[in-house]
Amino acid sequence: MKVSIRDLAAKCGLSVSAVSKALNNYPDISEETRRHVVKTAQEMGYFPNASARTLKTNRSRNIGVLFEPNSPSGMTHPFFSALLESFKAEAENRGYDLTFINPNIQSGMSYLEHCRYRNMDGVAVICTDLRKEEVRTLINSEIPTVIIDSPVPEHASILSENRNGMYALTRLAISMGHKKIAYLHGESSYVTDERIEGYASALRQSDIEIRRDYVIASVFDNPREAQIAFKSAMALPDPPTCILMSDDTTAIAAIQTAKDMHLSVPGDISIGGYDGVRTNLIFTPALTTVHQDTAAMGKTAARELIGLIEFPLENTPRHISVPASLVIGESIGKIG
């Protein structure tokens, strides 16, 4: 049933080593026999055994992905699942497989142990709490790593330009005449900090006061919480005319809530989102948001990691920023 390199060698009338070399393009095999070997390999349906190869070479062509969304939406989170998808596509194009590496309860292996157990060539940290000790020891191990959406010194990181993205969105609001712009940002994190900075710098640039009551701690990806925060923002003594939400999910929730309150969007209140992944979910008004280029992020993440794996000497871990782009819909409108 399963044809090994021995069978193939026998069929070809060659030694096992010659066949191996032929398949791996060693220079000391004649073109003629190489072609013959490749052809009969095809005919016999031969494929090398990954385990045997890994055992011998210490290379598995396997990438571990640490994907542990802290949000309750887990893998269904549009942004992270989109990231995973593009990462996967590029890795597969380059001949690598992806396997999840997660806390294996019953075996009691740590992340790092799990990676060593499976001889992972590298790991991608896509959505995980980097403060966890277990994650840090993995990152600081001998295994090449790429971290997505969070910068870690001395490590390869792929970042979305959150500062610029948020800056652009805020500037758009300002250009529409808004001066009272609130930001209902997500949980404290590097990403959140960057976005707040972008928001603040846009305001500063236009000499608009940055009001403490307009920068409101809210959450990512939680419509119910967003609804509460939105209402409380609208209940301020001096309510904003434009509210930028933490992401598209909460922005959609905010729009719905506004309609509940018989407020027109953007007539009475302008609303902005962030992510732009499944932005087609909403029509009226079309959501004005910032598109994070998950396709580019996942792809370059895979490239960086594979570069680190295959040419560790030429490549050195670096940080790469991927531009975000403004998506101009109708949910932020002119004022006055």
Place this chain on the structure above:
Amino acid sequence: MKVSIRDLAAKCGLSVSAVSKALNNYPDISEETRRHVVKTAQEMGYFPNASARTLKTNRSRNIGVLFEPNSPSGMTHPFFSALLESFKAEAENRGYDLTFINPNIQSGMSYLEHCRYRNMDGVAVICTDLRKEEVRTLINSEIPTVIIDSPVPEHASILSENRNGMYALTRLAISMGHKKIAYLHGESSYVTDERIEGYASALRQSDIEIRRDYVIASVFDNPREAQIAFKSAMALPDPPTCILMSDDTTAIAAIQTAKDMHLSVPGDISIGGYDGVRTNLIFTPALTTVHQDTAAMGKTAARELIGLIEFPLENTPRHISVPASLVIGESIGKIG
């Protein structure tokens, strides 16, 4: 750095085979030495090498997942990513890892070859076109398989009760007084057929005519297409009073579109969805839909597959149906 079983054996003053047996609970090792071995293994941070073990035993404790959503939303599709997540959780609890098995362009391996290459113990087909020849040869191979959301004779299949689910939803509409109920169903498939049957049988039961112009071919998960279909349904000479959409994504689109047309939901038109995965996305009106129990589906799928892997003789492939449940929101209202 990496400690092998040899190192461990040396440390314990035992032979390699004794240590192996001790760790694998062979009966011909004394309790005393077993404890000693386990303890020093712990101390030395020993973990077996998966490749070596797989090479010897032909068991990889690795499950391949075929996840190839035909919809453009791909991995971000809420229903399928939710399925994947619960499947993954259960598999990991049972000590199995998940690796994606997809068309590896550059290596030119088929699905089956890919599985053999990596010595997959089994594979889960989560969201794939089962008509493809490549998929069928994989399913019909010697590798244990579980198929989710599609029944395949002689194979383990995990199904959501689409007939009952759609039946319950339609009955709900009828109980609210609706007689003109349209179904804008998704692309032709087993799932779609089942749902149409559920829809039809509910109507039949109440002696309501099944009108051809009310059963409209539409699509899954595509708001734009849904919008078009919804409008054409409303433009019928005798428009329905209740429209059941193919899923929640399209239902949300329909609600938005209705509002665009200055129709109140459910005042002027009732709208129903299907899936109930990220149903919290919409507030006004709360979506009436059918919840597919992705948690249960993924979990039992993993259990079935692992049962087939570990006890092939005791277990035989079977079909398991997971109940769906009605989620009563406000988008389907009383009529008259």
Place this chain on the structure above:
DNA sequence: ACACGAATCGAAAACGTTTTAGATTATGTA
């Protein structure tokens, strides 16, 4: 005729396990 380098191939060890068969020691039994 000889030597010699280049070209092409093969033998064998090694990777880290598991497992069969056999060896050794201890334990009871007649």
Place this chain on the structure above:
DNA sequence: TACATAATCTAAAACGTTTTCGATTCGTGT
């Protein structure tokens, strides 16, 4: 005491590769 039996361990082969090193052949120039 001697012998079967049980308990515990070891030696070695095997899984399917890769890779080092050495062997063989072949043409070529002297």
